[in-house]
Amino acid sequence: MARSVSTGQKIGWSIAAWVVALLIFFPILYAVITSLKTEQEAIAGFSLIPSGTFENYVTVQTQRDYFKPFMNSVILSVGSTILALIIAIPSAWAMAFAPTKRTKDILMWMLSTKMMPSVAVLLPIFIIFRTFGLLDSRVGLTIMLTLINLPIVIWMLYTYFREIPGEILEAARMDGASLWKEIVYVLTPMAVPGIASTLLLNIILAWNEAFWTIQLTTTNAAPLTAFIASFSSPQGLFWAKLSAASTMAIAPILILGWFSQKQLVRGLTFGAVK
Amino acid sequence: MGSITLKNVQKHFGEAKVIPSVDLEIKEGEFVVFVGPSGSGKSTLLRLIAGLEDLTGGTITIDGKDVTEAAPAARGLAMVFQSYALYPHMSVRKNIAFPLKMAKMEQSAIDKKVEAAAKVLNLTDYLERRPSQLSGGQRQRVAIGRAIVREPSAFLFDEPLSNLDAALRGTMRLEISDLHNQLKTTMIYVTHDQIEAMTMADKIVVLNRGNIEQVGSPMELYLTPRNLFVAGFIGSPRMNLITGDYARSKGAVTAGIRPEHLTLSKESGTWKGKVTVAEHLGADTFLHLDVEGIGQMTARASGEFGAHHGDTVYLTPDETKLHRFDDKGLAIKA
């Protein structure tokens, strides 16, 4: 696209693109607007201008203890991600820098575990969790989220690690670095951007996971997914308040997501599209 | 310090015998160049010496000590990689200091050594920069600096100039030769470029398919190539190899004559040829000719020789400089 495009054309494309973008974004925007309305306004017909009350946010916290599921979401998503990284980093390192003939098979097999439908193992997991007293516990759910996202974490790290040239690690070895020092001084600093992206994407996936979080919790360990899903028939909590709860549930992850666009493509396609 | 002996060194990758068996003696302070086409096993041989690959068989001795099983760092060697392999997240100073830090040297001693190396390599002004902020030549010098500070018993270079442009390559070649003269440390240098080999080496090792074809000084290889492969590989433009009646008349299966040992004339000579391409370099003229009864030949004239595409030119070989090879491609001793 070296040639300049006429301004008229550019304006035309821009209008079209903005209309489409705003239409797609509209439901989110409307939820945010509704959260700033009073309950009467919320059901009074279409309006983009709220009276601007923050009362709903206060009510959600005071009446429903919003902070508790929010903290559960934070603990579960961050906890499971860190746990997954601890298990995944050594194995991704090994596969990227000491590949064998079977490395590819192992990677494919790991990917295949991700394809198992969750619902197929719902009952065994439920029974195992019940037996070990893990139902509705943060520990249990953290383990669960770690397991279901581990393949993606390994894959993402693997594709990032593979981009680090092997010669640099050999140089470190020649320079007298032990394996441990090689990892601390050379590999880790070079891999930090990749690890950070993996961390970010995995937090997003764990935050939004809405099968196991709903199945395995009731009140204690319930994160925002389960909390919001419990309002499928809105008794007691009305739309403006529901919108306030929804806005708070999606805002942090939406912002994280905006920062991780590029990594998202890579992570979710297992490196097939970069 | 710095003598290296390879005895019956073998390397197989699965079924592929990349290096069937190599014996080689490298003396202290020598500048040895491994040269050969790609796939000749020259880089593998270097990596075996470095300890980055396991030997399939044989032994490697450095300064009389068997290091066949030793870890790379324990061999006291330093290596400069083709991609330079600088640590991108460290400043130039930290890159050069890294091996010293790994050796647990004191910080003040490290600083002194890094400053000294930087001075030798003209890097003093760049010490705080990151590798990405340096030019190709500067990166190369940082890689060399990182090797120098360790005071290794030998330097290993793996095609270090192949990522540089032609002009810079010439400069760096001089700098590395200069460095060798100053340090007098053993250097092993891998390249596919026979000009680098000729200009820098005390001793050239010509490799082909994992075998050593010939070992010798540049002039030995130029004057008395042991076989057709070496004859064709060393020298630029390549030696003309002639089969048929002419070779037979000289008692050989193949006769070789270098382009610079052909006298050009527009009037008369042994062979008559038609110019296909003429390359005028000013100092030299290279003529590519279609010669009657022989085929394609290349001739080199010193200075300008006024011939162009389609012209007829006569060639006369300097028969004292003729190389003769038998049916196995081995040189026939005079």
Add this chain to the structure above:
Amino acid sequence: MATQNTRTLARLMMAPSVVVLLIWMAVPLAMTLYYSFQNYNLLTPMNVSFAGFFNYQYFYTDPAFFQSIWNTLLLVLGVLAITVIGGTAIALLIDQPIFGQGIVRILVISPFFVMPPVAALIWKNMIMHPGYGVFADIAKFFGLQPIDWFAQYPLFSVIIIVAWQWLPFATLILLTALQSLDSEQKEAAEMDGANFFNRFIYLTIPHLSRAVTVVILIQTIFLLGIYAEILVTTNGGPGYASTNLTFLIYRTARLGYDVGGGAAGGIIAVVLANIVAIFLMRAVGKNLDK
């Protein structure tokens, strides 16, 4: 290209993840397989007995089973059609020189980050509600009768919501693929006399085909497991009108307490997912060889 030493170490480093995933895959799956041949109801946990193929037979002869398979198929295909076609169009649009491209991108990908229950509730209450939703407001504005989406078109409504969630994914991947198309290639084609239409047919589409394959396969994996959107909006109804296989198994297992039946359904779901998985693995595996 490594020494024996590093290879041994590598194996050690891989062990934790391999062991963990092996257990995670094998144990529950083996249990599911075992239960699928048992009469086991959580309401009467004392009466467990061997059932043979009864659970499968039961599941197979249940009319809800075929409806749920059909619904699953419609859901997957419907969402795929909307997201692939829409995603290509939007990606081409954003790839044009436009003002504020960065913000447009952000707006377009946002729905992907909305957790399923929230997405479903926003659409259910604020967009599609027959009384107070935006669609109803528009209908009323034109003097039309508002549609009761979840009563009249339950499955279609779910498709719309899920498509909205996945449209950003398709768009983003197709856009990434579009932008990786070598501009020199485009220029070469222009020099060769190809007009915009020809360039689209002969350069862009072949270039996108790989990304489209990836989008279809990955989305299919996730779409087969759609659950929360149905739970929050229609709860599978009316009747079984919006029940997919995942939701049917959930109903049998968790609401019906029928472990054996649920397990048999689970095994069927595994078989279905595997058929898709084989294709996906091939597509991804090819990429590894590069």
